[in-house]
Amino acid sequence: MFTDASIDMKYEETFKLVYQQLNYARQNDPKYTRFDLKRFLESLYDNHGNNWLGRSEVQEAVQSATIAAAELLLSQWE
Incomplete structure (x- = not known):
């Protein structure tokens, strides 16, 4: 079983990694748009x-x- 602390740590690690990856794409890939991020977010919701x-x-x-x-990244982008 996982403890609450280990679940919280996994959440924090994942949040940081995903944010960094998406922000990198935003800043370094001219083909990556807000629309792409919105579509990604919609797929996550689904x-x-x-x-x-x-x-x-x-x-x-x-x-x-x-x-x-x-x-977070989408709110910062808009």
């Missing part, structure tokens, strides 16, 4: 709602952190 296989707490934390990082 996937988040499709929990028919079930997810572990760690998988849920990773998915939530990924969404949060994408939302």
